[in-house]
Amino acid sequence: MFKQSRLLKKLDHTLLAVVALIIIFSLVIIFSATKDDIALSSNFTKQIINVAVGMVAMIVMFSINYEDLAKHMKHLYILNLILLGAVIFMGDSALGAQRWIEIGPFRFQPSEFSKLFIIICFAAFLNSRQGRLSKFRDLIPCFAFIGVPLLLVLKQPDLGTSLVFMAIMFGMLFAAGARPWLLLGLIVGSLGFVSLWIWAHFWLEANSAYHLWIPLKDYQLTRLTIFLNPWADPLDGGYHVIQSQIAIGQGGLLGRGLFHGSQTHGDFLPIQDTDFIFSVVGEELGFVGAVSLLFLFFILIYRCILIAVNARDNFGYLITTGVISMLAFHVLVNVGMATGIMPVTGIPLPLFSYGGSNMMINLAAIGLLLNINMKKQNILF
């Protein structure tokens, strides 16, 4: 008992408080976003259960000896591949993509879980290759390590999650000591290459009879590019982007008031409880509400960075940077999408969007970070 209470004193209370605030905030917004929509009105209750389940996952991840995870790296990696493979063969589809598998009454999204698997496994992988990351040649095994699950996720197809994998990979490689300029070159190079590929695809489509193959479906291509000019197709391809910007834009400084967003409650805003939940915040609580939420996320990430800095071992440090990369990328891309400066990729806002799998892995990741934080100094007792 005594030992436990000493340990609890070392909990990162700020982090916990920020997480709690974000979740409470999210529940209020989910309530608002779903209360007038018959199809979604049960989601508020479900999300409370999701939070409860997520807290269990957090406590589990907090309680284990995280160093043991490295030992099971191979098993976790293979389990992840099996789950991702299972989606392709027995998955349930939604919005043109297979993402869920059902086991009894539970439906879950392996691609969400795989983010955490990838972070843990890649941390163990990089930990074993310390000091051997300076050359491009050294990076190739890393790419292969991430590449296999990434291709499986892309096959679902879940473009958003595969981009998250990339963000995690680059963030962790940077933390593990890979040369920053090399990574930056790779990022810029691959972004440039993909942009050029897409541009060439469209250009050839419009100006010639040639068809340049591209590993993306038409709707994915549209989502990726429509944010550049949503008004080109305001009723179909650009609809989400425009309605989201209208929602946020009309929020003004203080918003239209909680439960009073006409875009949200008139059902103009699509998928308002998951992908576009940030737009609800923007509409109903305005600039003040939206920036407050961003501030909470910033504090969250800032606290995570502190955990990374103080981590006892390299494995914990790498895990933390992976989680930071994941969270930061999620927030950036989700909010960027809602505000119209990022492509529509369907990435949820962590700890905020409706969805069980997402809530669970994010809370599990937080649990893991609290675990790492608590062991930052040797416990002498």
Added chain:
Amino acid sequence: MRVYLIIVGVFFSILVLRLAYLQLLQNDKFSTLARENRIRLVTITAPRGEVFDRNGVKLVGNQPVYTVSLVNLGRQNIDGVVEKLAAILGVDPQEIQQKIDQQKRYYEPVKVASMIPLDVVTRIEEQRMELPGVEIYVEPLREYLNGNMLTHVMGYVRQINEEQLAANKDKGYKMGDPYGQTGLENTYEQYLRGEDGGRQVEVDSMARPVRDLGIKEPVPGNNLVLTIDYEVQKAAEEALARASQQAIQEGYGEARYGAAVALDVHSGQVLALASYPSYDPVKLAGVLSQKDYDEIFNSPLKPMLNRALLTYAPGSTFKMIVAMAALESGQIKAGDTIYDPGYFFHGSNFNCWRSGGHGQVDLIRALKVSCNTYFYQAGLKIGIEDIAGMARQFGLGRITGIELPGEEAGVIPNRDTKLEQNMYYLDEESQARAKEVKQRYDVLLGKTTDENERKSLLSSKSEELREINWELDWHDYDTIISSIGQGDNHYSALQLANYVATIANGGTLYQPYIVQKVVDFDGNVVKENAPVVLGQANVSPQTLAAVRQGMYEVTQPPDGTAYGIFTGLPPAAAKTGTAEVYGHEAHALFVCFAPYDNPDIAIASVLEFAGHGGTIAGPVAGDMLAAHFRLTVPGEP
């Protein structure tokens, strides 16, 4: 790790800046867009003005009907909705699609169907969730309280067509608005149409109304108070139908058309104006089925025609004109008699209708027994110019100017009309020559004032025309047949009634009118029509009295041609007419006024191809008189 913090910090700064741009700088723009998203203006159609008869009996009102409209949903794939809705309404989806495609202003709802029965409304309401964009509105629709009665006067209302829309652009009409197509509905469109109201409605993304934001009540159109007497109008329409049936029973198979007009002789107010057969204006208000369309527009009965405004040969109802012209010329006195052997020989035989003749007849008796021989001779003696001049004074052969579209002018036959008409049967060269002759003599005749010179000019004109073609010139036989209302005489029942009214009232020719006043929703008089005098007939009171007496005799035993029709009614004065129609049975005509000693009503009735005027057209007038005097049907004690 500081690099991480910087990168994350930069990213978050970008997001905050973007939010500031959207929410603080562009707030107005997006607020407007959001408002356009959710606020819709729904038109509330104003009820059209109601229509009352002279005694306050409501003739045309409005009833609420349900209409189904489709609201443009933008992103929705509404194909499914169109098919579901078509299935519920029981129409072809193509039909609805067509209406959607025709809609130019996409934000306006497209009216898909009108006059929807309540059970269909219920079914649509039940399936509301699966029918995004489908709206049910209640709109006022014309209600005709007496079936097809007064249809030809009122006309019908139908959605404005593209031509009408283009012509009335600046008056605030839009697609789907009701518009008076014919009759008073058309003439008084600007008064009858109200001012549409509007409702601001907040809607969701499926265009389902969420709440009302504000309402502007519509202003109903102005009411019309007609000069029509409901009782007389009803009697006229029923009598026409009955007369037609009777004539058919008697073997006049073509007797399917007729008209009757009753006027107030002291003002020109129309007490009744009926045309037979009629049509159902309700069928024309909504979606018109092919069957109904054929029934109304392609029927050989042509029910859309207002036959009270079409012209017919007047037959013997014209004889009062000749009588008055004869007396006014001074060449014939009322007491002068002729002997009628049953025919008049002038180049060839012109028969009286009674083969044995009428013996000694003076003017009064000639009118009473409708002696053709008397009028052949009288007409020939005074000449066609006098007859035509008299006809003109009584408003014949020209448009009366009543507030109804579709009026025919008709023809008073004379030298000029004959020349004009027959010219067109000639070859081009003769036609040109005839035109030249006409123009030359018109100039010369216009200059001269000397009677002798005029006569010589006319005779040389005749000679020149005869040289071109015999039938270009006016001949005695033209005068003879014109004198009994045959030949080219063509007048409408409205003109005939008005001419008889002028005889009855002492020579004042009024313009017939049908709307007494226009009254707005609050009861204020917007427009009031007063009687308009078109002219005073230059006829002596003695002449008028003689003609009236002759017409009175028509109704008297033993041999007045309309004897028996007015039993049980105040004493009336009348004239029958039977107009020969080439290749058909004759048209039956009848004119009368009553009471004889102090007239207030004049009537003309016509039944096409129904044989003799007295027996078929006369009873129609009799029924109308009975209704006017609020008596029971004549013939019954």
